[in-house]
Amino acid sequence: MTDQSTASGVTLHGIEKWFGSVAAVRSLDLEILSGELVVLLGPSGCGKTTVLRMIAGLEDPSQGDILIGDTRVNDIEPAQRDVAMVFQNYALYPHMTVQQNLGFGLKMRKVPRAELDAKVSNAAQVLELTELLARRPGQLSGGQRQRVALGRALVREPSVFLFDEPLSNLDARLRLEMRGEIAQLHRRLGTTMVYVTHDQVEAMTLGHRVAIMNEGVLQQYAPPLEVYQKPANLFVATFIGSPPINTVSGAVKSVGGRSVFEAPGLELELATPLASEPATLALRAEGLSLLENVHEVDFTADVVRLEPLGNEVLVYLDGPASESWVARVNPDHPCAVGDTIGVRLDRSRIHLFAGPNQKRIQTRLDAEDSLE
Ligand SMILES: Nc1ncnc2c1ncn2[C@@H]1O[C@H](COP(=O)(O)OP(=O)(O)O)[C@@H](O)[C@H]1O
């Protein structure tokens, strides 16, 4: 099954999609390399499914070009595009066995019997369904059914796989298991995959690159770690990460020749001078240090809630400038609800966002490093 198909890249160029007056996708440029696993991530309604359906040919773009490999496919029928799509609501034929479900698409295309059998048994082997070939969907677990749905895409040997939230109907444990299987499948086949999800953990763990969308607009397209560490704008910063990133509304100001970020009860000096304008500071929970010694701290805060997670504790704080802060600390860190403690913000991990789109204007306050 390894050399089954030649992978093709997918290029979206200037794609727009309107449903009447609703803009589902706006001026989208996206290049998915051959063999890459790209995740489209964003909140419900941001246009993910629409993008996938346009690649599959189930929806025509209002504007722009779609290329699979070097071929412009705008006018090519879905069946001729050499893509296979796995949906969230995979409908297996209940009266057919697993074997028949897997082979159905090939049978419809009049693939010779021997070839059909070989492909089905190959797919069954890859997905560990061999023992289940004689069963009907009603006799399978949710995870097994999902694997059959994957298998139906697999037997087509497409050069691009499209997945639309394929795991969202499974329970947490099965999702984790299937996530691993999809990653493994990708490694084994090396086929280009475009995977849609609204689940950031799924996106971060599966994707080589993650394309984050909001309201039809691509926000950032980068490897998972980069999206986490260098969010392009405030939307990405707040959408990615758990607990949500701490944010503080304030302004960059010039005070006595120094450039500072100022918010009620908080003033932080900037190593690199920036233009004065309203700005938002953001810092992840791991960027806060809690200190009993109140020298050198940025502010003091009251501990209002503790969330022990075993390997770490989330400490919720009532401090200045923000409605609430959250810090991530070691479980052996001594603090209790009601304590007043000192908080030090790690300058090297602070982001500043400004402008109409709240773009990142600075990534650390303590050094020259800015945007790269
Ligand atoms: N067939 C359609 N007719 C009208 N509006 C649609 C249609 N399909 C999607 N939309 C709208 O386009 C936007 C994007 O939808 P969709 O791509 O399904 O988002 P997602 O998959 O990210 O949840 C939404 O506002 C949705 O209501």
Ligand SMILES: [Mg+2]
């Ligand atoms: Mg969708």
